[in-house]
Amino acid sequence: MPEISYRQALKEAMIEEIERDENVVIIGEEVAQYNGAYKVTEGLLEKFGPKRIVDAPISEAGFIGMGIGASMLGVRPVMELMFWSFAYVAWDQMINNAANVRYMSGGKINVPIVIRGPANGGTGVGATHSHTPENFIANTPGLKVVCPSTPYDAKGLLKTAIRDNDPVYVMESTLLYNHVGEVPEEGYVIPMGKADVKREGSDISLIAHGPSVIVCLEAADILKSEHGIEAEVVDLRSIRPLDEQTIIDSVKKTNRAVLVEENKPFCGVDAQIAYTIQNQAFDYLDAPIQRISALDAPAIYSPPLEKRQLPKADTVVKKALDIL
């Protein structure tokens, strides 16, 4: 099976969906002529032309709201946020319009948009560029949100997101764009609401989403090589809808869980995961659920401290050992 980068996987997903459905249009800042701020859309303008690949001026509320309006007529915009941190400029459109229009019309309308882009810190870009708002999205009925951590997941989930008739927000990561992984040449999709066990183990469950999955896989290696512990790494992949079954099955097997996220703690995604585990697998827990979130402050600039602010394999290992 060929190995391609996460970036290439996203691009292939868009190419396949643009070819499949004439309503799909890519809109964003620098996506066309500049070939994408992070090169995710490189070459697409040349391949498909300016009707399908559209450079937007810097006006997130405007172009995202415009995309939402167009989607009510059946256009399927796939809109890029250069950073998910810029979403707040368009927040009213993304939350009050995209999420609510179906409900407020009594089901007469749907909004088949995708908004995608990198949601991550760890790159020295500071507090206003390092947001991971999947938790805010997940708190909003009417919206769906996915966080792929591998090229395979990225391609499959983005294709599904584009075909979905509800608003789907896709959280990528600039730190994952260069990661390579196996991706089949034949077409495939990954349904939303399905987690993925990235590593099997029976001693402890490490549950995460996005780049924190990579951190957990590193931690699992350390736990095995230095402590003889077999950790199971569960990648949520899809936050809303959420695969509770896979999470519960894992905890029932291992009896211990460490949740790892780049969100800040209060109302981060893992607050919901922790509630779910204790609610549905209470009798299976042999220890309190442990949790690592980003340290509770705006994203710091100073590079070595920024690394410490985010989940690291050594802190995951320590938390795991605390309850084993």
Add this chain to the structure above:
Amino acid sequence: MSQSKSTKKSSRQKPEKADLGKEAKLPANAELTNEQAISFYRDMVRIRRFEERSLRAYQQGRIAGFLHLYIGQESIAVGCVSLMEENDHIITAYRDHGHALAVGMSMDECMAELYGKETGCSKGKGGSMHYFDPSKRYWGGHGIVGGQTPLGAGLAYGLKYQNKKGCALCFLGDGAINQGAFHESLNLAALWDLPVVYIIENNGYSMGTSQERSSVHPEGGLAARADGYNMNWANINGESLFSIREGVKKAMDLAREESKPSLLEIHTYRYQGHSIADANHKKYRTKEEIDDYRKNHDPVVLYRNYLLDSGLLSDESVKEIDLAAKAEAEESAKFAESSPFPPEADIVKDVYWEEDNPDQKLSEGRIFFND
């Protein structure tokens, strides 16, 4: 701090006095049949009587939340909608009952929606500010001031993308013109030649704050800001249905034929407060001002007088139209009263297209999280 030029008080543009007899001969109106001319009057009266009946229902505790009445502005919805063709779309803010009735939604479903009943146009889930009817190309009904303006650009973008010759009418109030999203929309519309006609229904007040205290603008008025976007703009006298038709048609033709946007300002007035909850509305404006509009500038009265003067209506038929409108409104209140509320299970329906279409659902997992 010195008073800069930009803070100089600018007064609301006073439009020229309407002359419906003359305006009836303008190109947009010259071909109208008598039936059409009378139907416009009937539609304006129906809107007014519906609004009055809903006001009563609100005072009787049948309606919760906000009620933003369109009384005084009826000529705009009726005039603009009368120009819509098969590929034209319409969207507005929360003062949306007039537009809803003008596109042909029924009083029954509109009143039932106010009562929060299952038979409402949004199954009771939207309320006064959220009337929608895609079958009539009417896309709401929106609560956040200015929030609908990017959507309006989007409707135009969609038409253009789908190679349809049509335009999007996007209404907003004078209170919305300072919202950032509106400026972003104007830029996009002008930059990309989107066939959208933005229509400012300027009733002089953003809630309780007058235009003078809210907005700076060039000599030409609020719409003159369009010069900053190289966009076509115009002022229109809202007290004349025929002036509205003439002015708006020009902009709609520009959008349909050349895919160019416009920003129009239609001067109008509302007799009630910003919403029914606005108890101060007689404090932020004078009784004289309100009475002056009622007596001398009411678009429904002026149009009625034109129809009477030209013999298209008699006093008898005026009365008939009025009684019929009142009866229709009363019936809708009865319909709303006797309709059931939605069942509790409906609270989590109409949230996701997939959940409402389970035979086509592809997602797995859990999407609603109450235990």
